[in-house]
Amino acid sequence: MSTDPRLYVTQDLKSGQAVALPKEDTHYLVNVMRRSEGDTVRLFNGRDGEWRARLVEASRKAAILDPVEQTREQTGVPDLWLLFAPVKRQKTDLIVEKATELGVARIAPVTTARTQSDRIKPERFALIAKEAAEQTERLDLPEIARLEKLDRVLDGWESSRALIFCDEAGDETDQPWGGARGRGRPMTEALAGREAGPAAVLIGPEGGFSEAERQRLRDHDAVIPVTLGPRILRAETAAVAALVLWQSLNGDWQG
Numbered sequence: 001m002s003t004d005p006r007l008y009v010t011q012d013l014k015s016g017q018a019v020a021l022p023k024e025d026t027h028y029l030v031n032v033m034r035r036s037e038g039d040t041v042r043l044f045n046g047r048d049g050e051w052r053a054r055l056v057e058a059s060r061k062a063a064i065l066d067p068v069e070q071t072r073e074q075t076g077v078p079d080l081w082l083l084f085a086p087v088k089r090q091k092t093d094l095i096v097e098k099a100t101e102l103g104v105a106r107i108a109p110v111t112t113a114r115t116q117s118d119r120i121k122p123e124r125f126a127l128i129a130k131e132a133a134e135q136t137e138r139l140d141l142p143e144i145a146r147l148e149k150l151d152r153v154l155d156g157w158e159s160s161r162a163l164i165f166c167d168e169a170g171d172e173t174d175q176p177w178g179g180a181r182g183r184g185r186p187m188t189e190a191l192a193g194r195e196a197g198p199a200a201v202l203i204g205p206e207g208g209f210s211e212a213e214r215q216r217l218r219d220h221d222a223v224i225p226v227t228l229g230p231r232i233l234r235a236e237t238a239a240v241a242a243l244v245l246w247q248s249l250n251g252d253w254q255g
Contacts, residue, residue, distance in 0.1 A: 019066075086111075
């Protein structure tokens with residue numbers, strides 16, 4: 001695998017069309033990575049595959065690259081979304097980073113009855129996703145959706161997209177976490193034998209979903225209630241676990 005730095009750019013990539021880097025990427029390439037004129041860099045934009053480019057101008061204020069050849073054709077990721085309730089900033093950042101690494105096509109924060117925080121910065125999510133894609137050989141960036149209420153998202157949900165509802169609770173209201181009755185099936189069991197297709201994973205906040213939310217979700221035609229094992233997972237752990245299971249069963253981990 002090439003050790004050349006790898007950067008996401010918004011410009012078209014083709015031979016003879018120079019690419020000027022923005023200030024942040026210029027600083028990273030020239031000042032942090034210590035690259036100079038004549039060095040090569042790998043570029044991708046989510047449309048034109050990956051290109052090897054030569055650094056033709058390098059200073060502390062500007063970096064210009066000349067695309068030389070395409071090294072990888074454009075490929076996409078499976079049509080998988082992640083819906084999650086924002087938690088504390090560091091953990092929310094971790095969810096965005098790992099979702100990008102695990103090949104999610106769309107990251108959609110939602111507010112629920114027990115959501116801890118509704119203050120998010122889409123531009124910060126975009127930066128985290130960009131850096132994760134650069135580091136993990138991904139050829140595109142996930143779409144970052146704006147924050148919406150879960151009820152509104154469900155109002156417009158298309159039945160053709162399976163909504164995998166990670167629900168660790170049962171239906172016994174007098175028992176911790178709802179007891180044993182009414183729990184979803186293990187995710188591996190619930191997805192076994194299903195044809196691959198558009199899907200989304202829904203992760204709730206710390207404290208779980210409210211009873212009203214659970215009931216609405218379980219009544220929805222597109223929803224598949226699942227559990228992620230015998231332990232109650234933190235939100236960021238649940239997100240990673242669910243995405244790994246989906247990718248191994250229905251995603252692009254099949255080879």
